[in-house]
Amino acid sequence: MKFTVSLKKNEQFRQVLKDGKFASSKLLTMFITQNNLPQNRLGISVSKKISNKAVVRNKIKRRIKEAYRLIEPSMPQYGYDIVVIPKADANKASFSEIAFAVKHLLKRQGFCK
Secondary structure: OOOEEEOOOHHHHHHHHHHOEEEEOOOEEEEEEEOOOOOEEEEEOOOOOOOOOHHHHHHHHHHHHHHHHHHHHHOOOOOEEEEEEEOHHHHOOOHHHHHHHHHHHHHHOOOOO
C-alpha cells in the first residue's frame, strides 16, 4: 500500500462507519468518508463470525489489502478513509473474486474507472 495508511484506532473505525457512505456486495461491505488528509487510509475489520481461527481471518485481510494495493494507482482521488468488512462468503472466496468485489465496490462509490 504505497499511498495508503492503515486505520488503527477504534474511534477512527467508528467515525467511518457512522458518517460514511456504504456499498455492499456478496462478499464485502465498504464504507467511505473524507478525512481531509493527503492520502487514503484503509481499515479492514474481520469478525470472528467469519472464522474462529486467526489464520483464516488474517488470510482474508491479506487478500483484501493486496486487491486494494493493485487498484490504488488507478484511483485518482485521495483523502478518504475506507473500511472494508468481509461477509461470511469471503472465507471461501478466491483472491480473484475478492479483487473483483473490491474493484466493483470502489467503482460504485465513484473512485476508480
